[in-house]
Amino acid sequence: MRVNQHPILSFDTKEEITFTFNGKPMKGMMGDTIASALHANGVKKLSESIHLKRPRGFYCAIGNCASCNMIVDGKPNVRTCITPLKEGMRVEFQHGKGHVYET
Amino acid sequence: MERGMYMRHKEAVIIGAGPAGLKAAKSLCEAGASVTIIDRNKDLGGQLTKQTHKFFGSEKQYASVRGIEILKILLNDLLEYGTQCEILNETSVVGLYHDKVIACVKDDKFFKIKAESIIIATGASEKSIPFENNDLPGIYAAGAVQTLMNQYGVKPGDKVLMVGSGNIGLIVSYQLMQAGVEVVKLVEAAPSISGYLVHASKIQRLGVDILTQTSIKRAIGKEQVEKVELWNLDETWQGMEGSEQTLEVDTVCISVGLAPLTELLMQVGAEVMYVRELGGNVPKIDHRYQTTVKGVYACGDVCGIEEASSAMVEGALSGIHAAFDLGYTIDDEKRKVKALKEELKFLRSGPHAAKIRAGYNKLGVMI
Numbered sequence: 001m002r003v004n005q006h007p008i009l010s011f012d013t014k015e016e017i018t019f020t021f022n023g024k025p026m027k028g029m030m031g032d033t034i035a036s037a038l039h040a041n042g043v044k045k046l047s048e049s050i051h052l053k054r055p056r057g058f059y060c061a062i063g064n065c066a067s068c069n070m071i072v073d074g075k076p077n078v079r080t081c082i083t084p085l086k087e088g089m090r091v092e093f094q095h096g097k098g099h100v101y102e103t
Numbered sequence: 104m105e106r107g108m109y110m111r112h113k114e115a116v117i118i119g120a121g122p123a124g125l126k127a128a129k130s131l132c133e134a135g136a137s138v139t140i141i142d143r144n145k146d147l148g149g150q151l152t153k154q155t156h157k158f159f160g161s162e163k164q165y166a167s168v169r170g171i172e173i174l175k176i177l178l179n180d181l182l183e184y185g186t187q188c189e190i191l192n193e194t195s196v197v198g199l200y201h202d203k204v205i206a207c208v209k210d211d212k213f214f215k216i217k218a219e220s221i222i223i224a225t226g227a228s229e230k231s232i233p234f235e236n237n238d239l240p241g242i243y244a245a246g247a248v249q250t251l252m253n254q255y256g257v258k259p260g261d262k263v264l265m266v267g268s269g270n271i272g273l274i275v276s277y278q279l280m281q282a283g284v285e286v287v288k289l290v291e292a293a294p295s296i297s298g299y300l301v302h303a304s305k306i307q308r309l310g311v312d313i314l315t316q317t318s319i320k321r322a323i324g325k326e327q328v329e330k331v332e333l334w335n336l337d338e339t340w341q342g343m344e345g346s347e348q349t350l351e352v353d354t355v356c357i358s359v360g361l362a363p364l365t366e367l368l369m370q371v372g373a374e375v376m377y378v379r380e381l382g383g384n385v386p387k388i389d390h391r392y393q394t395t396v397k398g399v400y401a402c403g404d405v406c407g408i409e410e411a412s413s414a415m416v417e418g419a420l421s422g423i424h425a426a427f428d429l430g431y432t433i434d435d436e437k438r439k440v441k442a443l444k445e446e447l448k449f450l451r452s453g454p455h456a457a458k459i460r461a462g463y464n465k466l467g468v469m470i
């Protein structure tokens with residue numbers, strides 16, 4: 001679901017980035033955020049609501065609302081809409097609140 | 104998360120690198136102050152990063168230039184100041200204390216900055232509306248969809264329902280079509296289209312049906328939106344049973360206005376006031392853009408939802424005032440301030456700005 005033709009913008013000639021979602025290998029583009037790369041791969045459901053476990057996608061895409069929180073390289077509550085995608089990232093669906101971790 | 108070992112000291116810190124913050128930075132740099140700009144996004148520019156359309160507004164504020172081009176000009180202006188203008192991108196401000204200590208997180212590290220002067224230019228966040236299943240994936244803020252397609256080149260879906268006929272709803276509808284996405288319908292609860300008619304006719308000519316006095320009743324789908332149900336509204340804005348129609352869409356864009364992001368202002372102890380015309384809680388600023396906390400200024404959408412053109416002028420003004428209060432002398436200050444104020448007055452003179460004028464009136468600020 002990439003934009004391939006556009007009257008004003010051009011999105012071609014970008015390097016590919018490989019990452020995994022729930023262990024499954026996927027490809028994104030240089031310049032993607034985690035959420036944009038997932039969306040381009042058809043993944044809209046990123047986490048679930050804490051109590052009723054309702055599916056959650058992104059909402060604001062600018063880091064305001066926490067609707068896009070996921071587990072990235074083991075860290076929970078990463079705002080995937082503003083976090084740039086990097087080679088080899090491990091992205092996981094987040095169930096519940098996430099846990100406290102040490103670095 | 105790692106804890107920061109030290110506290111950095113800075114002269115002037117600007118929170119938010121949208122048009123308001125970038126212009127404030129320029130004014131401060133010009134006066135000789137050293138500036139730190141903080142933004143949580145990787146790319147600076149706030150809302151401008153995704154605005155491919157040509158701007159309306161005044162010539163001085165780049166009317167007929169595309170938002171993304173205006174941004175290039177603003178960033179270029181700052182380049183000449185080199186290290187005098189430090190940029191902390193991918194940095195979220197997570198707290199603001201009364202003694203002007205700014206708590207930040209970057210790369211999962213927490214640190215604090217003590218600033219002499221702070222300009223808050225955090226912009227606004229898009230609102231939502233209540234309807235059944237309004238939290239399903241596939242339901243996005245209109246600006247979010249604009250970010251997804253214009254900044255990252257990803258389509259939100261194939262078939263879209265747009266909710267809201269303000270300028271943002273109309274412009275994003277057009278941009279969806281430019282990206283090759285079908286806009287199935289646009290619904291508006293009010294009896295008439297609320298944005299500029301030029302934008303509305305542009306999308307109507309391309310075949311988009313705009314339904315007024317209509318709203319979304321519910322979204323249907325399990326894991327994501329598959330369908331929506333619309334219904335007509337009566338004179339009291341209540342949905343009319345029996346008027347429902349179902350539409351197959353995979354995306355719903357919500358464009359029902361923005362609310363100023365005033366959380367940091369409240370944390371620092373600045374007084375805010377609810378002014379409906381300005382979009383919600385806004386800081387009580389004086390005519391120099393200073394909040395009720397000395398040395399803390401606010402400009403742009405966080406002071407009231409307006410436009411990039413006025414955000415830029417407010418930014419420039421608040422930067423000049425902050426620099427002055429830091430003890431810098433600004434060449435030709437009086438003339439500069441006067442010219443900028445006149446520019447603002449002009450931007451807020453038309454009938455479309457009546458609401459803004461009423462809002463500032465309530466707030467007791469002379470514009």
Ligand SMILES: Cc1cc2nc3c(=O)[nH]c(=O)nc-3n(C[C@H](O)[C@H](O)[C@H](O)COP(=O)(O)OP(=O)(O)OC[C@H]3O[C@@H](n4cnc5c(N)ncnc54)[C@H](O)[C@@H]3O)c2cc1C
Pocket residue numbers: 062118119120121122123124141142143144147148149150151154157158159160194195196197224225226227246249270271274275364402403404405408409410411412413414
């Ligand atoms: C679709 C659309 C079309 C528009 N068309 C026009 C037009 O044609 N002409 C016009 O003049 N205006 C237009 N506007 C309005 C204009 O974009 C806004 O009024 C303007 O961007 C406001 O500028 P700002 O600097 O106040 O805030 P923003 O541009 O919103 O920037 C705020 C910045 O602050 C950052 N931030 C917020 N909180 C934090 C935090 N806690 N830590 C770190 N960073 C933070 C954000 O990441 C963001 O980068 C349009 C808006 C939209 C959405």
Ligand code: FES
Pocket residue numbers: 057058059060061062063064065066067068069079080081082
């Ligand atoms: S979608 Fe709102 S924070 Fe990411």
